[in-house]
Amino acid sequence: MELLRLSKAAKRLGVHPVTLRLWADSGKIPVTWVGRERRFSSVDVEAVKVSTGGERVRLEGLYVRVSGSGGQESSLDAQEEELRATSTGEVVKVFRDRASGLREDRPGLDRLLQAVADGSITVVRVTHEDRLARFGVGWLKRLLGVHGAALEVLHPKKLGGREELLEDFVLLVTIFAGRMYGMRSAENRRRLLAESGQCVDGGGR
Numbered sequence: 001m002e003l004l005r006l007s008k009a010a011k012r013l014g015v016h017p018v019t020l021r022l023w024a025d026s027g028k029i030p031v032t033w034v035g036r037e038r039r040f041s042s043v044d045v046e047a048v049k050v051s052t053g054g055e056r057v058r059l060e061g062l063y064v065r066v067s068g069s070g071g072q073e074s075s076l077d078a079q080e081e082e083l084r085a086t087s088t089g090e091v092v093k094v095f096r097d098r099a100s101g102l103r104e105d106r107p108g109l110d111r112l113l114q115a116v117a118d119g120s121i122t123v124v125r126v127t128h129e130d131r132l133a134r135f136g137v138g139w140l141k142r143l144l145g146v147h148g149a150a151l152e153v154l155h156p157k158k159l160g161g162r163e164e165l166l167e168d169f170v171l172l173v174t175i176f177a178g179r180m181y182g183m184r185s186a187e188n189r190r191r192l193l194a195e196s197g198q199c200v201d202g203g204g205r
Contacts, residue, residue, distance in 0.1 A: 001042055001043050002042040003032060003034070003039040003040070003041060004040045004042055005037065005039060005040075006020060006021065006037075006038050009040040009045050012042075012045050012049070013049055015059070016059060016120050019059060019090065020040075021038070023048075024038060024040075028048070029048050030044050058088060058089025058090060059092050059121050059123065060087055060089045060090060060091045060092060060122075060123045060124075061093055061112055061115055061120075061121035061123070061124050062080060062084070062091060062095065063094075063097075063108065063109070063112055063124060063125070063126050064076050064079035064080050064094065064097075064127070065079075065101065065106075065108070065131045065132075066098055067099070068098060072098070076098075079127045079131065080094050082154065083125050083126075086154060092115070092121055093115065093120075093121075095108040095109070096108050100134075101130055101133050102133075102134045109132075112124065117147050119148075121149060122148065122149050123150050123151075123152055124149060125151075125152045125154065126151075126152075126153055126154065127154045128153065128155050129153050137151075
């Protein structure tokens, strides 16, 4: 019999060390204390492995997102509730963002990807694909796969290739049209202010 350190025992079981620590605290697996360190009997580790069928434990990270910065708390809660209700593993954490799906610098998404990279999460779950990102979901799937994690979409798209391409094209046109309108509006405001004498170019008074 060998006494294994936490990290080594977790690796043999195919789970994150945090999960193994929780199992030990709940009595699912016996633990031996050596000083201030937890140690696990190799016999107990193998027994737990057999009882779980040797399958990797599902460590779920739920990702929910809304586009606006406020007033959509109920939508975030609804997404989380639906994902929790259909969960078949251990929900490790819920990651939230209030930002456009076109933005890459989303705090919640960054924390999610970090959790996947360090092995805390093995399954990423979203209600709809566009909650994760408007574009580039395929690349994100590959990135998750590199770290041994999977993406599960509760309501996958049922569009054909042509319909999906058309949907993406319409979305792009809408985005650029909105930006152009915003730019023109700003230019018109500056022009009207200049004509009224309230604003002088060049920083003059």
